[in-house]
Structures are given as structure tokens and as C-alpha cells.
Amino acid sequence: MQGFSTRAIHAGQEPDPTTGAVIGPIHTSSTFAQDGVGGTRGGYEYSRSANPTRTALQECLASLEGGRHAHAFGSGMGATDTLLRILLRPGDHLVIPHDAYGGTFRLVDKVLSGWGVEYTAVDLGDLDALRAALRPTTKVVWCETPTNPLLGIADIAGLAEVAHSGDARLVVDNTFASPYLQTPLALGADVVLHSTTKYIGGHSDVVGGALVTSDDELADRISFTQNSVGSVPGPFDAYLTLRGAKTLAVRMERHSDNAERVAELLAAHPAVSTVLYPGLPEHPGHEVAAKQMRRFGGMVSFLAAGGREAALTICASTKLFTLAESLGGVESLIEHPGQMTHASVAGSMLEVPDSLVRLSVGIEDVDDLLDDLRSALDAASA
Incomplete structure (x- = not known):
């Protein structure tokens, strides 16, 4: 093949x-x-x-x-x-x-x-x-x-x-x-x-x-x-x-490269309590993901240490990460699932934490993305 x-x-x-x-x-x-x-x-x-x-x-x-x-x-x-x-x-x-x-x-x-x-x-x-x-x-x-x-x-x-x-x-x-x-x-x-x-x-x-x-x-x-x-x-x-x-392979490599760097930043920042990314060794599904996936992808979620208000502040404070639903595009997106993509599960057994933030990490220059996120996280810590 x-x-x-x-x-x-x-x-x-x-x-x-x-x-x-x-x-x-x-x-x-x-x-x-x-x-x-x-x-x-x-x-x-x-x-x-x-x-x-x-x-x-x-x-x-x-x-x-x-x-x-x-x-x-x-x-x-x-x-x-x-x-x-x-x-x-x-x-x-x-x-x-x-x-x-x-x-x-x-x-x-x-x-x-x-x-x-x-x-x-x-x-x-x-x-x-x-x-x-x-x-x-x-x-x-x-x-x-x-x-x-x-x-x-x-x-x-x-x-x-x-x-x-x-x-x-x-x-x-x-x-x-x-x-x-x-x-x-x-x-x-x-x-x-x-x-x-x-x-x-x-x-x-x-x-x-x-x-x-x-x-x-x-x-x-x-x-x-x-x-x-x-x-x-x-x-x-x-x-x-x-x-x-046609460009899926090269894009997914860059998405994965950038997401790994983003996950590392989030894991080290005091404004974040938990990082959800299967590429991190501490993720409970890391070994299974490593077995069945080529890389770990471009999606990263995290819980804001300051709760719902901190999560909303982070979502409102980014400049390169656009506040929008959907994912998987070349541009980076940020959203609050509880009030956006997953509002339909509110009050059900599938309700997501109100401190949850979801990132679709794009293929921009990663240092610019890290600077943008760091500034937003700092704003939530102030």
C-alpha cells in the first residue's frame, strides 16, 4: 500500500x-x-x-x-x-x-x-x-x-x-x-x-x-x-x-507538535489545576493512546484553578486563540464547553465542569501561541 x-x-x-x-x-x-x-x-x-x-x-x-x-x-x-x-x-x-x-x-x-x-x-x-x-x-x-x-x-x-x-x-x-x-x-x-x-x-x-x-x-x-x-x-x-x-498529514504533525508545547505550558502554570491531553504521561489513557495513535493530536482541554470565572476570563483574554466553536482548522480556537459546544448536556449525566476550557491548537508559530496563552492565564491569576 x-x-x-x-x-x-x-x-x-x-x-x-x-x-x-x-x-x-x-x-x-x-x-x-x-x-x-x-x-x-x-x-x-x-x-x-x-x-x-x-x-x-x-x-x-x-x-x-x-x-x-x-x-x-x-x-x-x-x-x-x-x-x-x-x-x-x-x-x-x-x-x-x-x-x-x-x-x-x-x-x-x-x-x-x-x-x-x-x-x-x-x-x-x-x-x-x-x-x-x-x-x-x-x-x-x-x-x-x-x-x-x-x-x-x-x-x-x-x-x-x-x-x-x-x-x-x-x-x-x-x-x-x-x-x-x-x-x-x-x-x-x-x-x-x-x-x-x-x-x-x-x-x-x-x-x-x-x-x-x-x-x-x-x-x-x-x-x-x-x-x-x-x-x-x-x-x-x-x-x-x-x-x-491533501495536506492532512503535514497539518496533523504541526498540530501535534504545537499541542505538546501548549500542554507543557498549561501543566506548569498556577492558573491551571488539571491538563487533559493524552500525550502527557500522567494522562490515564496515555499508554492506550500511544498504542493506537501515531501522535496525540491538536486538542487540549484544561480546568482553570479559579473555577468558572477564571475559565471565562481566560477565554476572553486571548488574542491569537479565537473564541469560537468547532475545531481542527489551521487557526487556534478557544471555547468554554459548558456554555458553548456542550450546553446541550447541562443538567444531564454528561454535564461538563464549568471550569473547563477547550483548545483547538492550530499551526501558527508555537511561540506566539504560548505567549498568547501565558498572557491569558496570567490575567486569570491576577
Whole structure:
């Protein structure tokens, strides 16, 4: 198999056969001419069903994750919803992380529960806890590793073994790691999900999602359901995501380099009580992360020693770290999960600490980032 960066640049992206254009055209057409009734060219008839620009992105994503099939969606939540529609029916049971992404929890708790789906939130770093949570009706174990926003780590191979022993499928949200740092299918996962808005797109200019699997039958069901509900990206979105994927490897190396330096600064500053970063040896998931990840990624969370007000002061005091939701772009972002990305879990068992700050560490010059953070931390200590 060719190397990761080679596949990121070339998989699904041969020069255009008509013109020789190195970068393939953006196919904006909503419909495609047929050579006689049913005589489609390459299987293209209507862009909701298939589009050549989307096909190129899907072939690239499948290659990067080591799967046979990829489906691109209009958003990560669109991909999540489509998959759970397929895998769950009223009366079924789902296991989610006890610190799941707020949007995933909202979909499960507010939408699927009204459809008769039951769920249990579990610390997926504890395989015995997962075993205890499984029921005869459990159909899906939904995993994030690292988790959003507490950076918890789960053993994917161990989860796969436990889930499969109960005839459940393991789905891994690989958004925080990206396929460059971690390939869950190779560790036993059945499906990988991405918000391609984040590291794969990488430039905060496109929203998208993806599902990758090697299960042929499940891939057929995803294709059918996706076409039925119309949860697809437009060709410009597919193009931007594909363009971002080309530089994923070099960006993830820089994200990881910078995040390691940021974590070291935070660990040494009196305004911080706890640093949550799997690259630190004291992180409880460090050994598992080191085993299944190439690097430890660009996401860092921490607890402000001064509590909620100190956390808000830090968020308001940075200049290079932009106060904004989302993550994975080339620019650094800072946020207060309790009032921003994870406000939907307030009052639930998944509520996050009000002293929590989440950083998406970008690829700027690291000394500038450190100076910016140090100034904000000092402001919270004053």
C-alpha cells in the first residue's frame, strides 16, 4: 500500500481524462444525460444519488481509513443520524460515552429516545463497565477516542471484542484523531465516522461528514438511506474537503507538535489545576493512546484553578486563540464547553465542569501561541 500522504493526494484523484487537468473539475450539474433510458454514464443520473466530485472525495476517504466504502454527508450530524436510523429500531439499546460530544448526546437523548431507542452512558475506558452495560437489545456501541471535550481514551480493539461478543456493532467517531493519527477499522471497528468539517477539511470553510466501512451489506444500506433522505454535500463542499485532505498529514504533525508545547505550558502554570491531553504521561489513557495513535493530536482541554470565572476570563483574554466553536482548522480556537459546544448536556449525566476550557491548537508559530496563552492565564491569576 502506498503511504498516507501519497493516498491523500492521489486516491480518487486521477487527472481529468478529457483535458488532463491535474485537479479534477467541480461537477455542479444536478442531472446527467443518459445514453438511452437507464443508460447512465458511470452510474450518474442525479446528484443527490451520486456526483463525480463526491465520488472522488469518497474514494480518498475510504483509502485513508483503510475501508472499502465511504459515504460523504452534508454534516457530521447528518452522517450520525443516517447511520443510527439504519442500525437502530424502536426498543433497541445504544451505548454512548459518558463524555460524548454534545451534538451526539442531543440527537440520542432528544430525538432517538422519542422513537423508543434506549441508551446508557458509560466510561468506555473501562471495558468491564461496557460489559455490564450490554443488553440483549444492544445494537450499537458508539465510541469517541479521544472524547470531546474531556480527551478520554478508549481501547478500540478491546471495545470491538466486547461489542462483538454481544452481537453489537462498534462505531468510532474518529474526528479528533483524524485518519492520519488513528485507523479504527484496522483495530476492529465496524464503522468510522468523521465530522470532515474539522481536521480533514482543516480550514474552517466547509461543513461535512463521512462514514467509512468495509461491510458491503451495511454500505449498501447507507447508500440507500442517504439517497432516500438526501443527506449529501454539494459539489463545492466535496471539493473543499478533498482539497483539505491533501495536506492532512503535514497539518496533523504541526498540530501535534504545537499541542505538546501548549500542554507543557498549561501543566506548569498556577492558573491551571488539571491538563487533559493524552500525550502527557500522567494522562490515564496515555499508554492506550500511544498504542493506537501515531501522535496525540491538536486538542487540549484544561480546568482553570479559579473555577468558572477564571475559565471565562481566560477565554476572553486571548488574542491569537479565537473564541469560537468547532475545531481542527489551521487557526487556534478557544471555547468554554459548558456554555458553548456542550450546553446541550447541562443538567444531564454528561454535564461538563464549568471550569473547563477547550483548545483547538492550530499551526501558527508555537511561540506566539504560548505567549498568547501565558498572557491569558496570567490575567486569570491576577
